Amino acid sequence: MQYLQYHRSSQTMGAEESKSNSYGLVGPSIVVSNMNRQALSARPWSLLHMCSLDQWKSGHAEAAGFSETTMTCNNIVFKDCSPTFCTCRQAQLSSIQNFHVKSVLCYQENKVVLHLVRNMMTQFGLIDIQDHKFIGIFGKQSVEFINEALRGEMSPDGSMCLIKIPCLRQNTSNFVFQLYCLHTRNLIREITLPFHHSLFAFDPRFCCSRLAATSFIKDEDNSLSLVKTDNWEIITTNRRVDDMRPSLHPTLKDLFYSKDGYLIFAVMVTSGCHCREKKNRRSQPVEISLYIFNADSAQTLHCIQYNRYTCGQHSCPVNYMPVFSNCGSKMAIVLNDMETTVDHLQIYKLPTAGSLQNRCRIRILQVYPPDMLSRLPLPGRMIQYLQFHPVFS
Template identity: 70%
Template sequence: MGAEESKGINYGLMGPTTVVANMNRQAQAARPWSLLHMCSVDQWKSGHAEAAGFSETTMSCNGVVFKDCSPTFCISRQGIINLNKSHSLFSFRRRNKFTKMAEHFEYNHIPAQLSSIQNFHVKSVLCYHESTVVLHLVRNMMTQFGVIDLETNKFLGVFGKKNVEFVNEALRGEISPDGTVCLIKIPSIKSDNNSAFVFQLFCLKKRELIREVTLPFHHSLFAFDPRFSSSRIAATSFLRGEDNSLSLVQTDSWSVLRTNPRVDDMHSSLNPHLKDIFFAKDGYLIFAIMVSSGAGCCCREKRARRMQPVDVCVYIFNADTTQTLHCIQYNRFICAIHSCPVNYLPIFSNCGSRMAIVLNDKETQYDHLQIYKLPTTGSLQNRCRIRILQQFQYPDIIQRLPLPNRLIQYLQFQPEFA
């Protein structure tokens, strides 16, 4: 159960063509959770990723979370750079308070719109989906949210009540798979309890609050189920008294459909170890990422490796029953508190049936990747989708296939077909 299975396996001499043949052969015969392939980070970038059916090649980032990156937006993976302007459009704001993400969006994507609204500035990227980006904005020391359409490069407007200014660490957001709503976790200003948080569901088109619910724990996380557009989420520690639980929740009533009371077998509470939860592309699996916090921040020591690696656990659950299915454990030489999530989050192949992780062996300083086979679940229709996608090395080809639009949408994991 974990990356220890990889010892003694060496794919270092494989070229991309050999990787394709090896993956096709092993993927058919191997059992779920089996290790299919291992390579170095350099080999991954030079052709192994594409040969194994993955589009993403950026697997590490030196950005600091909540300063350079956010839990859902990476400056390396999304190509955001630090823009050095000779003058500031916002003279009231000191230059040393800008973050890389804030500079990029404030000066590059929406300068005209934000400059026309005095005292507004970007604090961070809260979440994004396709071409829609939701920003954490601050005006006169009050937090609000802004919506940008990157395809048209337009600032669509502001939403959310004018609250006190919140730190980026206190907020968490996600746009639904169909792009219609945005769910945000935010501190509650109505409660006498300073640690109280709420889920707020907003309509992005009208930029209005639809409904909200108070959370029993401040560290609750959530993710939209891609099979149900915006009507179902998975949420951790959603029930009162269940600090180590995973629940399936209906967003129209906040009613709980299923609950797993034991997410992490190694800790009694998910705080502060839980970093993220998310669904597989087809929606049939839920992943929870647990990272040991160790002795605290080790940003200064990580370059010289004068520290112990952190333990990363990927717990996998059935998305219909919340039953625990598997756990993969591995080590990373990163700061568990400030490291960009790209350094420890797994990625998935274009067909959604393979998962890749970056890990370190304790006795070496080199990063390498491992690819695991995921179980093929769901309907016959979903199984056919996986097989079809495995036949095309480049996902852009799907758009050009002579198929009905709804079938192409289904092959692209869009929820409208579900």
């Protein structure tokens, strides 16, 4: 519990600093200078900036080095959005002939994997949205699955797709991880999971060879493991992810890495339906706990807790998920103070980890926006590294 107590004291300090600088009242140009000055002297996890959601959209996001301004979505998960795809952030997808598109399972840059149904059987479709091309189908199943039963993620290099799916063997209620090669669209390997609520994320530093997975070990449903995908070998395990609960189910909503791959984030949201609280704000908001781990040891580093008037069961995850700055060294969350109806944004400083090369990347990205990287007089592989492509792993 030591890391929880540390957060509370550091958050209070950051809030006081932010109020004293009156960030909510200044324009974007002042945010730039204040942000740079605070980021240099502040400790990791310090609160660097606060503003309203309207101010975030009207210039504060860009001034603080963030490209993402969409922090809320009124759509419903699995009806309009999915846990990994928000229709407010990503482009709408057109229908595919002879298939019923049930949801977007995952995406990576221009490639999108869809959950498709034909003749009451689930299968997966791969499309290229840049070339408007349907590449093909894979993973044909003998039954039709509901969207809630599936979870998928593409590897950072776009070569593999890992899908969690119910096991179709008789007399079992288990789930399995199925790893597909997207070039051949063949099943490479699979493993049966001890818990149906396991979540996973590819490490962006290792193309497709390493991932983080929760509840991957038998009898350890409150654990985080680092796993090799070529043989499912466990590198290391943190057996106590959430100190507040005995199990990660049903509060664990997502698992993901930081841009540079040195941190792992797990998002816990109050269980149950909170649609009424979201609408009238007469009851308590949901409590969100953002646990952060070292990506090389799985050791718990920190926890940030905040409140949000949303529903973790039905609302699009955009409403409570954090976003990262272009350089990856800052994180923003949207939250609610129960004393006001205004949606607030808070920006936190993340610890800088890794090699001198990674630290140089952060500094370069603090100076040059993403749309200017391709015009820098640097080798192509260096440009890819600045864009967080896993080319040097």
